[in-house]
Amino acid sequence: MRLRNITGSREVIADSRFVIPEGKLEQCPGTFHEIFGNDHPVHIEIGMGKGRFIHTMAKLHPEINYIGIEKYSSVLLRAIQKMEEEELPNLKFIRMDAEDITKVFGKGEVDQIYLNFSDPWPKDRHAKRRLPSRQFLARYDVILREGGRLEFKTDNRDLFDFAVEELEPAGWKADVITYDLHADATLMEGNVMTEYEEKFSSMGNPICKYVIYR
Numbered sequence: 264m265r266l267r268n269i270t271g272s273r274e275v276i277a278d279s280r281f282v283i284p285e286g287k288l289e290q291c292p293g294t295f296h297e298i299f300g301n302d303h304p305v306h307i308e309i310g311m312g313k314g315r316f317i318h319t320m321a322k323l324h325p326e327i328n329y330i331g332i333e334k335y336s337s338v339l340l341r342a343i344q345k346m347e348e349e350e351l352p353n354l355k356f357i358r359m360d361a362e363d364i365t366k367v368f369g370k371g372e373v374d375q376i377y378l379n380f381s382d383p384w385p386k387d388r389h390a391k392r393r394l395p396s397r398q399f400l401a402r403y404d405v406i407l408r409e410g411g412r413l414e415f416k417t418d419n420r421d422l423f424d425f426a427v428e429e430l431e432p433a434g435w436k437a438d439v440i441t442y443d444l445h446a447d448a449t450l451m452e453g454n455v456m457t458e459y460e461e462k463f464s465s466m467g468n469p470i471c472k473y474v475i476y477r
């Protein structure tokens with residue numbers, strides 16, 4: 264996804280009512296129910312890209328509040344454009360590097376986390392940048408409520424094997440592990456395809472998924 268330098272994207276984001284302003288992020292912990300004006304559960308997608316998955320989820324589940332997190336302004340811009348076409352009251356966006364996630368969400372404030380087709384960072388020395396790494400699992404451990412689930416999908420088998428190996432040392436357990444999600448009718452019930460999932464599954468790549476808790 265190379266959309267990183269669209270002129271004016273930062274300004275559009277700063278002015279968008281769909282985005283929680285960067286200057287206010289550190290005041291967010293403990294306030295998400297005020298932000299949405301209700302006490303519904305909060306589900307987040309980290310690295311949402313252009314936001315197709317989270318927009319569809321928010322439309323299907325109005326009883327849940329969704330927050331899409333994306334590092335790059337020019338990618339987030341696409342998700343904002345989708346919201347301008349079809350506005351949903353239960354969806355907000357944050358532009359940030361997920362490394363700072365514990366500064367934005369309070370302890371146990373998140374009910375569910377989604378990671379979809381996270382960047383693989385194939386070099387060993389970059390392993391701690393991978394969103395399902397033990398370093399990130401430790402951050403999710405802070406913000407995810409007790410009993411909350413984290414779901415991860417990818418077609419990248421090396422990244423998925425790495426993610427599964429990280430679970431035990433990080434103190435997480437798997438509810439579900441599949442190496443071919445689309446071949447499992449039960450797991451496919453309610454599955455919402457992401458942009459990358461559609462692209463890679465149409466090329467014949469099996470999609471791996473886990474659902475984990477601690």
Ligand code: SAM
Pocket residue numbers: 264309310311312313332333334335338359360361362378379380381382457458459460
């Ligand atoms: N989830 C989407 C999908 O499945 O179609 C997009 C997948 S794309 C390969 C990964 C996205 O994660 C990119 O948009 C990237 O900018 C974002 N990303 C990667 N590392 C991130 C981080 N540390 N914090 C926030 N977003 C990140």
